Amino acid sequence: MTEIFGVPTQALFGQLLLGLINGSFYALLSLGLAVIFGMLNIINFTHGAQYMMGAFGAYLVGQYFGIGYWPSLIVAPLLVGLTGVIIERTMLKRLYHLDHLYGLLFTFGVALIIQGYFRYYYGSSGLPYPIPPSLAGGTRLTLFDQPIMFLPWYRAWVIFFSLAICITTWYLIERTSLGAKLRAATENPTIVRTFGVNVPLLITLTYGAGVGLAGLAGVLAAPIYQVSPLMGADLINVVFAVVVIGGMGSILGSVVTGFVLGLIEGLTKVFYPEASTTVVFVIMAIVLLVRPAGLFGKAATTTTGVESTSVGSGLDGGRVLNVVMAAMAVVLMAAPFVVYPQFLMKALCIAMFALSVNLLLGYAGLLSFGHAMFLGSAGYVSAHAAKVWGLTPELAILAGTATAAAMGVVVGAIAIRRQGIYFAMTTLAFAQMVYFLALQVPFTHGEDGIQAVPRGKMFGFIDLNNQLSMYYVVLAIFMFALLMVHRIIHSPFGEVLKSIRENEARAISLGYKTDRYKLMAFVLSTTICGLGGATKAIVFQLASLTDVTSGTSGEAVLMTLVGGLGTLLGPIVGAFVITGMETYLAEWGQWVTVIQGVVFVVCVMAFRRGLVGEIAYRTGKPL
Amino acid sequence: MSQGEVILEARDLVKDFAGFLAVNHASFKVKRGTIHALIGPNGAGKTTLFNLLTKFLTPTQGQILFKGEDITALPPAEVARRGLVRSFQISAVFPHLSVLDNVRVALQRQRGGSFDFWRSRKVLEVYHDRAMQLIADVGLTQYANQPAVSLAYGRKRALELATTLALEPELMLLDEPMAGMAHEDIERIQELIRTASKGRTVLMVEHNLNVVASLSDTITVLTRGQILTEGDYKTVSANADVQQAYMGVGHG
Numbered sequence: 001m002t003e004i005f006g007v008p009t010q011a012l013f014g015q016l017l018l019g020l021i022n023g024s025f026y027a028l029l030s031l032g033l034a035v036i037f038g039m040l041n042i043i044n045f046t047h048g049a050q051y052m053m054g055a056f057g058a059y060l061v062g063q064y065f066g067i068g069y070w071p072s073l074i075v076a077p078l079l080v081g082l083t084g085v086i087i088e089r090t091m092l093k094r095l096y097h098l099d100h101l102y103g104l105l106f107t108f109g110v111a112l113i114i115q116g117y118f119r120y121y122y123g124s125s126g127l128p129y130p131i132p133p134s135l136a137g138g139t140r141l142t143l144f145d146q147p148i149m150f151l152p153w154y155r156a157w158v159i160f161f162s163l164a165i166c167i168t169t170w171y172l173i174e175r176t177s178l179g180a181k182l183r184a185a186t187e188n189p190t191i192v193r194t195f196g197v198n199v200p201l202l203i204t205l206t207y208g209a210g211v212g213l214a215g216l217a218g219v220l221a222a223p224i225y226q227v228s229p230l231m232g233a234d235l236i237n238v239v240f241a242v243v244v245i246g247g248m249g250s251i252l253g254s255v256v257t258g259f260v261l262g263l264i265e266g267l268t269k270v271f272y273p274e275a276s277t278t279v280v281f282v283i284m285a286i287v288l289l290v291r292p293a294g295l296f297g298k299a300a301t302t303t304t305g306v307e308s309t310s311v312g313s314g315l316d317g318g319r320v321l322n323v324v325m326a327a328m329a330v331v332l333m334a335a336p337f338v339v340y341p342q343f344l345m346k347a348l349c350i351a352m353f354a355l356s357v358n359l360l361l362g363y364a365g366l367l368s369f370g371h372a373m374f375l376g377s378a379g380y381v382s383a384h385a386a387k388v389w390g391l392t393p394e395l396a397i398l399a400g401t402a403t404a405a406a407m408g409v410v411v412g413a414i415a416i417r418r419q420g421i422y423f424a425m426t427t428l429a430f431a432q433m434v435y436f437l438a439l440q441v442p443f444t445h446g447e448d449g450i451q452a453v454p455r456g457k458m459f460g461f462i463d464l465n466n467q468l469s470m471y472y473v474v475l476a477i478f479m480f481a482l483l484m485v486h487r488i489i490h491s492p493f494g495e496v497l498k499s500i501r502e503n504e505a506r507a508i509s510l511g512y513k514t515d516r517y518k519l520m521a522f523v524l525s526t527t528i529c530g531l532g533g534a535t536k537a538i539v540f541q542l543a544s545l546t547d548v549t550s551g552t553s554g555e556a557v558l559m560t561l562v563g564g565l566g567t568l569l570g571p572i573v574g575a576f577v578i579t580g581m582e583t584y585l586a587e588w589g590q591w592v593t594v595i596q597g598v599v600f601v602v603c604v605m606a607f608r609r610g611l612v613g614e615i616a617y618r619t620g621k622p623l
Numbered sequence: 624m625s626q627g628e629v630i631l632e633a634r635d636l637v638k639d640f641a642g643f644l645a646v647n648h649a650s651f652k653v654k655r656g657t658i659h660a661l662i663g664p665n666g667a668g669k670t671t672l673f674n675l676l677t678k679f680l681t682p683t684q685g686q687i688l689f690k691g692e693d694i695t696a697l698p699p700a701e702v703a704r705r706g707l708v709r710s711f712q713i714s715a716v717f718p719h720l721s722v723l724d725n726v727r728v729a730l731q732r733q734r735g736g737s738f739d740f741w742r743s744r745k746v747l748e749v750y751h752d753r754a755m756q757l758i759a760d761v762g763l764t765q766y767a768n769q770p771a772v773s774l775a776y777g778r779k780r781a782l783e784l785a786t787t788l789a790l791e792p793e794l795m796l797l798d799e800p801m802a803g804m805a806h807e808d809i810e811r812i813q814e815l816i817r818t819a820s821k822g823r824t825v826l827m828v829e830h831n832l833n834v835v836a837s838l839s840d841t842i843t844v845l846t847r848g849q850i851l852t853e854g855d856y857k858t859v860s861a862n863a864d865v866q867q868a869y870m871g872v873g874h875g
Contacts, residue, residue: 492731492747493740499728502717509677509715510729510790511703513736520738 012270013141013149019266020259021155021224024162025217027258029239030246031166032213034254035173038186039206040096042103043421046087048236049114050211053080054218055227056118059129069132073219080215085208091605092207093200100421101367102604105561108554109600111233116593118229126226158220165216166255173251182206234432237550241284241429244422247297257295274440281433285414288426292417318490320621321568325482328569332475341471345539347579348478352532354559354571355485356525361557362566363489364521365501366416367424369553370431371529373411374404376548377434378530383450383543384443393456393464397477397534404530405523407434412522416515419504428550435548449544453537470539477535481528486568488524497521558596561603564613567623573611629691630655630794630824631676631707636685638671638848645671646682647848653794653841658816658825660835663845664868669828672845673798676826677709678702689794704732706793710783710800718772722763722782725771726754729789757785760818762811777808784812788819795819797827801834813838836860844868 003009029047036044044050057076061067067075087110095102131154138152173179182202185192189199218232225231239258246257261280269276287295335344353375360366382400385391391399415426438444445451455464464470488494500507500514507514537543546552556571559578563570578596585592603610609617616623631653638646645668653659661669674680676687678699687695689707697705717725730750731737758767761781766774771782780800787795800816801809813834816825820838829835835842835856842859844851846868852859859865 487743488740490744491740491742492734492737492744495724495728495731495744495747496737498720498724499717502719503715505679506715506717506786507728508700509679509703509709510786511700511708511732513698513700516736517738520740524740 007270009146009148010150015266015270016263017149017151017155017266018269019263020159021262022265023259023262024159025221025235025258026239026242026262027166027255028162028213028217028220029236030242030254030258031169031251032210032217033239033243034248034251035169035213036207036210037248038251039182039203040092040103041100042092042095042107043100043240043425044207044210045104045107045236046111046114046211047107047214047239048232048234049111050080050084050214050232051218051221051235052118052229052232053083053114054215055129055222055225055231056122056218056229057215058219058222059127059227062129069130069219069223073216076219077212077215080218081208081212084211085204088204088207091601093203094605098608101424102608104367104421104424105557106601106604108557109597109604112554112597112600113594114597115229115233116590116597119593120590122229124228124230126228126231129222129227131223154223158224161220162217165213169213170251170255233550237428237432238280240425241280241432243294244418244425244429245280245284245287245294247294250296253294253296277436277440278433281429281436284426284429288414288417318622320619321486321623324569324623325486328572329475329479332478333472336468336471341467343579343583345471345474346536346583347576348474349532349536349539350556350559350579351572351575352478352481352535353529354556354563354575355481356527356529356532357556358560358563358565358567358571359485359488359525359528360521361560362570363494363501364497364518366518366522367421367557368415368427368522368525369424369550369557370411370427370429370434371526371556372548372550372552373431373434374407374526374529375533375536375552375556376438376543376545377407378404378533379537379543379547380438380444380450382534383453383537383541386456386538387450387453388443392460393458393473393538396456397531397538400534400537401527401530404533405527408523408526408530409519412519412526416518416522428553431548431550431553435545435550438545438548444543444545447545449542450537451542453541453543455538455541464538474535474539477531481531482568482572484528488521489568493517493520555596558600558603560610561608562599562610564610564616564623565608567610567612567616569623570610570612577611628655629653630689631826632688633672633676634686634688636672636675636687637683638668638675638680639683644848646675648685649845649848649850650685651843651850651853653824653826655824656822657840658820658827658838660839660842661826661828661845662830662832662835662842663851667845668848669845670798671848673709673796673828677707677796679709703790706791707796708787708790708792708794709796710787710798716771716774716779716782716786719770721768721770722758722774723751723754723767725782726757726785726789727751729786730754732790754789757789758782760788761785761815777804780804781808781812781815784815784819792823794824794826797825797829799828799830801829801831809834 029051033044033047036042054076057079058072061072061075092106095106135154135157138150141148141151173182181192181197185197185199185202193199242258242261243254245261246253265276265279268279357368357371360368378400381403382396385399386393386396411430415423418426439446455470457463458473462469462473464473496512496517500517504514533547555578559574560571562577563572563574581595582592612623629652634650636646636649637644649672663669671680675682678697682695686693689705694702727747727750730753731747755767758764761784763778763781766778771779774782784800800812804812816838839856841853842856843853844859844865851864851868852862
């Protein structure tokens, strides 16, 4: 057997082929994202779900109508594109006048609905889809009469066809008059409208086409990977990293980046397999440090955060808020005698998580879509410290919290180099990296998590195995976190933070080094998040993989949105509502995800102030 | 520090936008204690020059000296800290903060960095009187507790001026302070700039030549990225090139 760099050629070329295949999907998906972003200025978080729909589309038309692979290659993307057109026409287009983050949240909600629905009907296990007979088999490639690899025809076809689609799309956009109209409408829709071009129609068709591309990728993927409801969810997080690396500036850039990163991933599998799942994210971090706009990106434009409900302005105002907080503390003290304490403790820990996300989003205008990495990591460290090192619970919680803070320094320093939706994607990508790490490193125990964590004795004398003692400790920690957030947003620092959220350029021109304020806010947020995660691990005697998934990050954003962005109490209310839904609707299974998605969509479309925000708005009192 | 000393100097500034020289070897000096106007027809490069001076753009070539120190390589926030503060052409307020909070966040700069997240914002109460004074100066007292977003355009500009003044800048760069203002507002802001200029230096871009004539000590005329001429209003308006380049474009 021949070897290159000490690696058998067969293995090397096999992995390179696999890398090219992955690269084809990265390229097709990031191409669709770039096309949509160029026209709508929205990051389409539904993209992964639409890719999955493409694969299911091919599977279903085959099952029910006997339509084979080749017609499916046209039919399924068209169907997926059509659903995209309907979503855009009925809902998405109503969000264009708002901050782009709302578009992101909306598409995230839609993704939840679609994925939850498919999981309900088809479960999580994969369904097989056969390789079309005409592309069955393959050929043995040789070089100087040495066998180098076996090339299955279908895989060759995927690479060839993806490339062809990418080049065609590039040609359409960069070299035709339709493309010229598209690009002009991207730059200045108003002027292009005065030329007599139907811009809204153009936008709709662009969204449909971008979504169709995702569907097409799904059909291509069906015979290679199994058709399953979550096939897109994991993939899309990697694609976001690809997009951050390439930058959204150019079509060609996203395609090239996609293929190159696929190849790099393949090579890593040969030479250092442990890093193969994380290499893309490491490259992302390096690119962000060296070239924050991405390899092919234009300089990022500043977006002006989300609208938040800041009512009232007096320095000593908020007496109502203080009263409400005191009343809440009293109610929570009595609550375990009425409500199941286990539920209350879960809600309180999750409320800290939501508080931390809102501190960034509501008061600094930074949407973190990866806060689960801090929640989960703090949980792992806290559980490990208590179980393996035998630390007392207070020290274990401290260790977990410190871990989240330290991670916040590193991730924050890199992520704040990008703004708006890029910031969201960067945090999401980092969270995915932490997820893969948690899956791999031994001390987290992979899928099992760290189980049977001892609760121990707090300060040596409070026995936490007593459910009520545990509850009051959690309540005390929660109140500490709440008061900390309260103080932060009502501090001189908080005032500067709000000014940055409102108008960063102006804050700079007043002499504020805004990056440092944002980093500080980020670290404070991850610390509070870590406190929640570390406490949660002790309470439930478990640190699990669920807490580091992107779904968990999304839930925190949902809670903030439901309760009211930029209100102090909103995230707490949101946490109770969403945790309550999960606990008490648990027997509904996947419908809970669908309901969450619907809540997301409804909040973004019609209820942007949230529950607490609405009350604050109507009473004119800051809450 | 006597009047007449140079506070800001641009040396041979060039800004190249992919082959288009928006600012083309421009050199000029601003003297301390004066009101200096930068005028020129549309597209002359005034705003680009402004952005270069406040470091919101990086010059392709050339040097900027503020109080004799080279600030060419400094980041914008640092430039602001040294006393060179700008306003924006498009109204730059913090929309969902109240008028009072807008001004106070600028006054708060006097504390240096405000990273003390553990302290109550009540420590900022010391700035209340000064903030209300500045708000009164620009005639916004009755709007003090309203969010800035609800103000009419001219009032937003007035608020922006109050915010800029709150920083007690040594050199204030005003980008078209009168743009979009109603006639009666112009009078008041003009007076305010005159009052505010006592003890400091003002460099402004302004289209309203009446304002320029009545306020400025020195006028620099810019066309196609280059300095055409410089002098007081009488000298500049008598210059044939200026009449050709500036008035010829149809601006009165």
